[in-house]
Amino acid sequence: xxxxxxxxxxxxxxxxxxxxxxxxxxxxxxxxxxxxxxxxxxxxxxxxxxxxxxxxxxxxxxxxxxxxxxxxxxxxxxxxxxxxxxxxxxxxxxxxxxxxxxxxxxxxxxxxxxxxxxxxxxxxxxxxxxxxxxxxxxxxxxxxxxxxxxxxxxxxxxxxxxxxxxxxxxxxxxxxxxxxxxxxxxxxxxxxxxxxxxxxxxxxxxxxxxxxxxxxxxxxxxxxxxxxxxxxxxxxxxxxxxxxxxxxxxxxxxxxxxxxxxxxxxxxxxxxxxxxxxxxxxxxxxxxxxxxxxxxxxxxxxxxxxxxxxxxxxxxxxxxxxxxxxxxxxxxxxxxxxxxxxxxxxxxxxxxxxxxxxxxxxxxxxxxxxxxxxxxxxxxxxxxxxxxxxxxxxxxxxxxxxxxxxxxxxxxxxxxxxxxxxxxxxxxxxxxxxxxxxxxxxxxxxxxxxxxxxxxxxxxxxxxxxxxxxxxxxxx
Amino acid sequence: xxxxxxxxxxxxxxxxxxxxxxxxxxxxxxxxxxxxxxxxxxxxxxxxxxxxxxxxxxxxxxxxxxxxxxxxxxxxxxxxxxxxxxxxxxxxxxxxxxxxxxxxxxxxxxxxxxxxxxxxxxxxxxxxxxxxxxxxxxxxxxxxxxxxxxxxxxxxxxxxxxxxxxxxxxxxxxxxxxxxxxxxxxxxxxxxxxxxxxxxxxxxxxxxxxxxxxxxxxxxxxxxxxxxxxxxxxxxxxxxxxxxxxxxxxxxxxxxxxxxxxxxxxxxxxxxxxxxxxxxxxxxxxxxxxxxxxxxxxxxxxxxxxxxxxxxxxxx
Numbered sequence: 001x002x003x004x005x006x007x008x009x010x011x012x013x014x015x016x017x018x019x020x021x022x023x024x025x026x027x028x029x030x031x032x033x034x035x036x037x038x039x040x041x042x043x044x045x046x047x048x049x050x051x052x053x054x055x056x057x058x059x060x061x062x063x064x065x066x067x068x069x070x071x072x073x074x075x076x077x078x079x080x081x082x083x084x085x086x087x088x089x090x091x092x093x094x095x096x097x098x099x100x101x102x103x104x105x106x107x108x109x110x111x112x113x114x115x116x117x118x119x120x121x122x123x124x125x126x127x128x129x130x131x132x133x134x135x136x137x138x139x140x141x142x143x144x145x146x147x148x149x150x151x152x153x154x155x156x157x158x159x160x161x162x163x164x165x166x167x168x169x170x171x172x173x174x175x176x177x178x179x180x181x182x183x184x185x186x187x188x189x190x191x192x193x194x195x196x197x198x199x200x201x202x203x204x205x206x207x208x209x210x211x212x213x214x215x216x217x218x219x220x221x222x223x224x225x226x227x228x229x230x231x232x233x234x235x236x237x238x239x240x241x242x243x244x245x246x247x248x249x250x251x252x253x254x255x256x257x258x259x260x261x262x263x264x265x266x267x268x269x270x271x272x273x274x275x276x277x278x279x280x281x282x283x284x285x286x287x288x289x290x291x292x293x294x295x296x297x298x299x300x301x302x303x304x305x306x307x308x309x310x311x312x313x314x315x316x317x318x319x320x321x322x323x324x325x326x327x328x329x330x331x332x333x334x335x336x337x338x339x340x341x342x343x344x345x346x347x348x349x350x351x352x353x354x355x356x357x358x359x360x361x362x363x364x365x366x367x368x369x370x371x372x373x374x375x376x377x378x379x380x381x382x383x384x385x386x387x388x389x390x391x392x393x394x395x396x397x398x399x400x401x402x403x404x405x406x407x408x409x410x411x412x413x414x415x416x417x418x419x420x421x422x423x424x425x426x427x428x429x430x431x432x433x434x435x436x437x438x439x440x441x442x443x444x445x446x447x448x449x450x451x452x453x454x455x456x457x458x459x460x461x462x463x464x465x466x467x468x469x470x471x472x473x474x475x476x
Numbered sequence: 477x478x479x480x481x482x483x484x485x486x487x488x489x490x491x492x493x494x495x496x497x498x499x500x501x502x503x504x505x506x507x508x509x510x511x512x513x514x515x516x517x518x519x520x521x522x523x524x525x526x527x528x529x530x531x532x533x534x535x536x537x538x539x540x541x542x543x544x545x546x547x548x549x550x551x552x553x554x555x556x557x558x559x560x561x562x563x564x565x566x567x568x569x570x571x572x573x574x575x576x577x578x579x580x581x582x583x584x585x586x587x588x589x590x591x592x593x594x595x596x597x598x599x600x601x602x603x604x605x606x607x608x609x610x611x612x613x614x615x616x617x618x619x620x621x622x623x624x625x626x627x628x629x630x631x632x633x634x635x636x637x638x639x640x641x642x643x644x645x646x647x648x649x650x651x652x653x654x655x656x657x658x659x660x661x662x663x664x665x666x667x668x669x670x671x672x673x674x675x676x677x678x679x680x681x682x683x684x685x686x687x688x689x690x691x692x693x694x695x696x697x698x699x700x701x702x703x704x705x706x707x708x709x710x711x712x713x714x715x716x717x718x719x720x721x722x723x724x725x726x727x728x729x730x731x732x733x734x735x736x737x738x739x740x741x742x743x744x745x746x747x748x749x750x751x752x753x754x755x756x757x758x759x760x761x762x763x764x765x766x767x768x769x770x771x772x773x774x775x776x777x778x779x780x781x782x783x784x785x786x787x788x789x790x791x792x
């Protein structure tokens with residue numbers, strides 16, 4: 001079930017109404033059943049995979065808490081192997097097999113292992129990571145085992161964040177299912193407003209830009225450099241609005257019922273460095289990797305070469321997390337390289353900034369920092385968006401020729417795209433640099449405030465793409 | 477139930493929310509109505525552009541001969557020749573990229589006002605193939621939903637929730653803001669030559685003919701086939717002389733497209749003439765009559781239109 005569908009609208013209204021009408025001790029059951037229905041609306045049979053990981057991790061949690069010494073580690077490893085194993089079978093099996101075939105082919109051999117004809121379960125990487133964070137936290141002693149099977153299952157399956165995050169931690173979410181939330185109209189309104197903004201980002205900005213981006217990237221050989229450059233910049237905004245739009249709807253839907261999900265985006269397009277970008281983009285995944293991979297490897301408290309290697313490993317794995325394709329691994333590698341390069345060159349860049357005197361002009365300096373970061377991140381996304389490496393290389397080659405006129409399948413599309421980006425940037429700049437100054441969305445006057453949200457809904461109806469389809473991050 | 481209602485009424489939070497929601501809805505409905513009415517006004521007073529052509533086809537044309545189809549109708553049938561040689565008025569209602577749902581929607585709009593004497597329906601390869609985009613494109617007919625009851629059946633095919641979405645006065649004009657604005661200026665008139673709905677193509681193709689295989693079967697859309705049948709039936713019911721035409725291609729084919737075979741069969745079942753130019757030697761051997769492999773250019777349109785008229789004159 002897609003957040004941007006009428007199906008979800010009915011589902012949300014019915015579930016939320018029933019949620020507040022039911023006594024507190026029955027709400028978990030309603031949420032669990034509705035989450036099952038929500039997930040089964042995609043491919044029903046895949047709920048069995050989810051069920052398997054829930055059962056494994058539920059018992060793993062209990063065994064870890066009851067055990068001592070090496071046994072604790074053993075149960076943790078069992079749980080991690082089960083989770084990663086499922087991920088490997090459904091997401092990486094064919095990718096590994098394909099590369100194995102390629103390797104054997106180099107030696108003149110044929111790969112006897114067959115390919116699997118399976119569909120990737122929606123949001124597999126998201127709920128697997130969320131489930132793993134539970135057993136790891138229980139193992140570390142930061143989280144008590146959840147003995148109530150239904151509530152544990154709900155922790156993994158809570159419908160707002162089930163298929164595309166935010167990837168929650170048990171410390172933040174589990175206890176909320178036991179908390180009693182009375183109906184609070186202010187909170188309901190707050191949640192609805194977040195949902196409207198999320199829908200706006202998805203339907204008006206992401207899906208509109210997606211029309212142009214798909215047109216260019218699905219037919220790279222026919223496009224010229226300028227078209228691909230524009231499409232790549234558009235894609236940067238598209239992927240941000242698509243994913244953060246989903247997160248906003250998830251956070252808003254949960255808020256309506258009283259739940260607080262973690263912030264997943266903090267205006268990453270205004271990041272001043274690639275390092276800062278990763279503190280603002282997909283925060284729930286970045287912190288997951290930091291807590292469960294980067295720090296256990298030693299983080300930055302190791303020798304300098306090892307530190308650089310840790311960064312590269314985290315980003316390469318992050319790339320692989322996104323998809324079973326070399327394009328994602330290269331994308332991760334480029335971003336890891338950016339961080340290492342930034343650390344290595346920090347001293348020289350500071351000297352250069354002093355030399356040019358740009359530091360004395362903070363606004364100009366800020367503008368350059370934001371622009372350069374945006375361009376670097378956008379460049380790496382060429383690999384993220386391209387269907388294969390050869391397409392990505394072709395895109396890069398063509399872009400750097402700076403030749404050709406911009407492909408224009410109707411002037412209206414380009415105008416809508418620029419309007420969408422302008423609107424987004426206005427809101428983001430206002431939130432980033434002028435917080436607390438004049439505001440429409442939080443204006444004291446009821447009618448002004450609501451006129452603003454009516455206006456947003458009208459823009460959604462007038463300019464939204466209603467046939468745009470699913471969210472980009474569902475495939476992960 | 478009464479318990480729930482009592483709870484809603486007595487708890488301050490619920491009542492407060494309901495009041496606020498009601499106020500918000502009033503505000504929204506008011507905005508929706510005002511802005512929607514403004515767009516409706518602008519839409520129906522356009523004087524050029526794609527939306528104007530659709531509006532003109534549904535609400536204004538009184539031509540004796542109408543030409544239906546997608547880009548291959550719009551860019552290949554020159555009404556001037558039909559008027560000169562058949563001594564009847566003619567208008568080309570074809571629209572680029574539109575599926576058969578569009579043609580049928582327009583036909584319903586036309587038949588509400590009058591019955592043309594003759595209709596040419598251009599059918600192309602894959603016309604019945606199942607594609608989601610065909611349903612999305614019904615969107616261009618949304619502005620007529622409110623005032624044209626006869627077109628609703630087709631428009632509601634767009635999605636199961638279309639009826640609900642169309643409660644909004646703004647939704648019919650979704651994504652049309654820019655086109656409506658331009659349609660109210662002279663910009664399109666200065667840019668595109670529009671000869672009674674026919675838009676000439678000036679390019680010339682210089683490449684060897686390629687071969688296309690139709691041996692792979694596509695999934696067919698029964699809705700499209702049913703709409704095609706309805707199109708024929710409605711023409712017969714209104715005593716309109718209908719010709720179904722497959723216009724020229726610059727490509728050799730292996731096998732026959734399933735859609736074309738079905739279209740031919742249904743036409744014959746209903747005693748409707750099906751005229752096929754897709755394998756016409758004159759066009760297959762002359763690439764310079766084409767703008768691209770599926771559209772003839774202005775010279776090709778002249779030859780094709782006259783060839784078709786010759787055929788009609790012989791038949792009559």
